[in-house]
Amino acid sequence: MNPTSPSFTIDCDTCVMQHTDACGDCVVSFICSREPGDAIVVDLNEYRALEMLAESGLVPELRHRERSGESGERHRHMS
Template identity: 50%
Template sequence: MRQTDNTNPVVIDCHDCMFRDTAACVDCVVTFLCREDRGAPVVVDLAEVRAMRLLDSAGLVPPLRHRSASGAI
């Protein structure tokens, strides 16, 4: 997951995820969102990131598993 500042969207790309092609992909929200277009990253704006974090902190959804294979955040 990459975010350059508070106004730019977050880009989550399966191609640079360290969990790519592992069992973690089975219930990953990014895999679900990208199932029709597997070659494209998911772009999430800041409000959506905040909403996902709130849902996660309330225990309503699993945490985002994506971790950049390159070590970038």
């Protein structure tokens, strides 16, 4: 990562862990390998960790917002 740049690129082709056991457990691999339309599910502890990271400015805040009229109950029945 370039310390003078406000952003960096994560590219699996430049990762030293590509094609190792760690690659399968990587959040980037997890997100990029899912099928379109699949939800990413995080548990409460993971959500709290993401919130703490966002509050510290280490990651952007969660931008997902549920559409009006949809509920968690509906989503549970769909899975």
